[in-house]
Amino acid sequence: MATTTAEIKRTPATEQVLGAALNLFTEQGFFNTSIPDIVKASSVSTGSIYHYFRDKEGIARSLYETLVERMESSFSEIEATHATAHDRCRAAIALLFELTEQEPAVMRFMLFSRHKEFIPDQKPVCSSRPFVQMREMVVAGMESGEVREMTPIVAASAVFGGALRLIQLRLDGILDAPLPDYLDEIWQCAWRSVAV
Amino acid sequence: MATTTAEIKRTPATEQVLGAALNLFTEQGFFNTSIPDIVKASSVSTGSIYHYFRDKEGIARSLYETLVERMESSFSEIEATHATAHDRCRAAIALLFELTEQEPAVMRFMLFSRHKEFIPDQKPVCSSRPFVQMREMVVAGMESGEVREMTPIVAASAVFGGALRLIQLRLDGILDAPLPDYLDEIWQCAWRSVAV
DNA sequence: AAGACTAGAATGAACATTCGTTCTAGTCAA
DNA sequence: TTGACTAGAACGAATGTTCATTCTAGTCTT
16 A cells, blocks of 8 residues: 555666666756666666566656655654654754765755656655655644744745755755755754744 | 847747747646647747747747746846845745746746756756845845854755745645745744844 | 576657748839 | 839648667576
C-alpha cells in the first residue's frame, strides 16, 4: 500500500543506470538525455536497460521514488531523535543543507525537476511525503505552544522557505560558501519568524 | 547594451505565437510542446513562425526576456513609489502574489522552468535582474538600519523565501485560497525574521 | 540445458526545420 | 486611374534526423 508503481529489482546494473541517469537528468535535463547517452554513461546496454525498466520515464520514476523514500526515512529519524518542534525543524534544515552539499544531484532532482512535465500523473514534489512531514513538524509546534497560531501552511512556508531558497541559490551557483556556513543565520531568521 | 540577444519584431502574429507558447510551455512543458502544437494554438503557420523566430528555443528566449523586462520595470516602479525597505519589500511580495493570481502562466514560466535545461547559456532565473532588485531592497534596509546586519543574500532569502514558497504551492495546486489572502500573515513572518 | 541476462543492429514514428510557392499591399509609370 | 512591379509576409508539404523502443542472436549461471 505504501508502495510504488514501479518496483525495480536492484542489481549492480540497475544501480549503474540509475546513477548515470541521475547525473545526466540533473545536468542536462530529462529531455536532453537520450537512451544512448545513458547507455554510454552507465556501460549498460540498451537491451539490459529495457530489460529492467519499462521505458525512459520508468527510470525517472524509479529514481524519484528512491529519493523520496530516502528523504522520508531521514525525516522520520529526525522525528524520532528530536523532541521539540524547534529542534526537529532545525535538524531538518541542517539535513537538507548537508544533502545539498554532498549530493547536489539528488537535491536538484528532488527540488527542480518539474516532475509533472516528464512524469505524467506524478504529484508535485511539494506534496510528497517528506514535505508533508516538514509541515507536520511545524503544526506540532503550534499544538505544543512553541509556534504562534497561524495558517499551518503559511507557518511552514515561513520556517522552511528561506532555507529552501538558499538551497536553490546554491544549486544555481549563486552561493559560493557551503550551505552549512549559513545554517545559524538562516535558522535564527526562520525561527524568529514564527516563534511565539 | 541593456538589450537582448533575440530582438523580435512585435506584430499581431508574434503576439499570437508568444501567447500560445507561454500557455503550452507552462501547461505541458517545453519539450512536450511541438511546433505543430504552437501552430494549432496560435493559428500562425509553421513558415511564419520560422520567419519571426530563429527556432523553437528562440520563442522561449523571447518569452523569457519579455517577462523579465516586465517584472523589472514593475520593481523599479515600486522602488520609485515606496521609500522604506519595509514598504518596498512588502509591495514586491504583494505584486508577485497579484501576478500569480492574474497570470499564473507568466509566474510559472518565470519561476519553474529550468531555463538552462532548454535555453542553453541562459543564466538562472534567480540571478536575473528582478531578483537582484529584490535583494537590493533588503540590503538598502540594512544600510538604513531597518534590517539587522547579516549576510545580504541570507537576509533576502529570509524575507522573500516564504512568499516564494507560497507561490510555488499555489501554482502546484496545493493552496486553495488566492495568495493575497495570505499576504498579511506571511509578511508579518517575513519582516519579523529580519527586522532589527 | 533452461532461464536469466546482455548485446547492439533494425525499426518506425515524431519532430524541428527548410524551401519553393503564393498572397498582400504598397509604389510607381503612363 | 489603371496596370505592372516589388518586397516581404505567410504558407504548408517535404526533408532528414533523432530517438525510444523492439527484436534477434547470442552468453552466462546454475
